[in-house]
Amino acid sequence: MGTVQYNEEGVLMSIKELCGVMTGESEEEEAEMEAYNHLVKLSQIYRSTSQEQCLDxxxxxxxxxxxxxxxxxxxxxxxxxxxxxxxxxxxxxxxxxxxxxxxxxxxxxxxxxxxxxxxxxxxxxxxxxxxxxxxxxGGDNPHTHRVLYVNGGVDPWKELSVVQDSSEEAQTVFIKDTAHCADMSRERLTDHHSLRKARQEIENHVACWLRTAAQEKMNNRGELL
Incomplete structure (x- = not known):
């Protein structure tokens, strides 16, 4: 579950690595046992990171x-x-x-x-x-103001989010080759170009909103005076 949700974002294995273990060929075992042995191997890899004797x-x-x-x-x-x-x-x-x-x-x-x-x-x-x-x-057509909907193309949860601007107010950022919450993690040398670009886009949106809010506050104060 963690692999499918986060892929390369700091979990034990990426989707590619996990699938490699599950589909690897083995000449030592009978054909009908291969799939089971691959599952055992994958379990052993995950078990090596835990101190529990068994997984209940x-x-x-x-x-x-x-x-x-x-x-x-x-x-x-x-x-x-x-x-x-x-x-x-x-x-x-x-x-x-x-x-x-x-x-x-x-x-x-x-x-x-x-x-x-x-x-x-x-x-x-x-x-x-x-x-x-x-x-x-508003479901998948929210009427929101100054809200940014950020999703990754590898994130299964994107199906439950807003991935296209459905109104003038909706703002979306779609990061094609990243997974769940990648934009919220700290920067890494291995980050995809699309992720770096998305972070800059997010920063630009927030900076613009803050400038607009500050200007609105100044205008309101001037009207009161």
Missing amino acids: ISHEKTVKDLMDTSLKTRRRAERQWTYQTCTEFGFYQTCEDTACPFSGMLTLQAQTKLCARVFGISQHSLPARIAFTNSYY
Whole structure:
């Protein structure tokens, strides 16, 4: 999940590297075992960065982690994010299509049941909550002022954002070959040209807004005097 979302933006492996492990050829194993062995190898690479003896991905462990409200929890943002999905967004990742290569247990119903179990929020209230959010903020056609919508071409979340100017006020910046939140990271020598250009564009927009706001404030003060 981290690789697909962030790609080259400071995670353990890029999409290209991960796919290389998963599709690498092996002459030592039987053909039917190759895919499994590649998955084991990938798991070992990720496991090498953790001190946990095993990876518990059970549903009960997920619920337990989401209900952990202690300050020392390692899963700092998951509870807050899940609460927002239950009260504002939806945004669930499911695997109910027959062509989906992942677990068929990832259904919409299974995801929304967490709302009731963790927060006491009825899953039946979600459609109305999501509709309100889209209505209040404008969905993919927001009528906003001095808001910049920045997205990367490698970021799966771009499908839920504004990627084209839909009104005179909307301002968008699309960075073709970067992933999630790349523009918010510090500059690196390996940054793509498109990312460097986008950061400059963002800076120009913000600088212009600040100058305009300062001028408006001065004009208002002059009118009062």
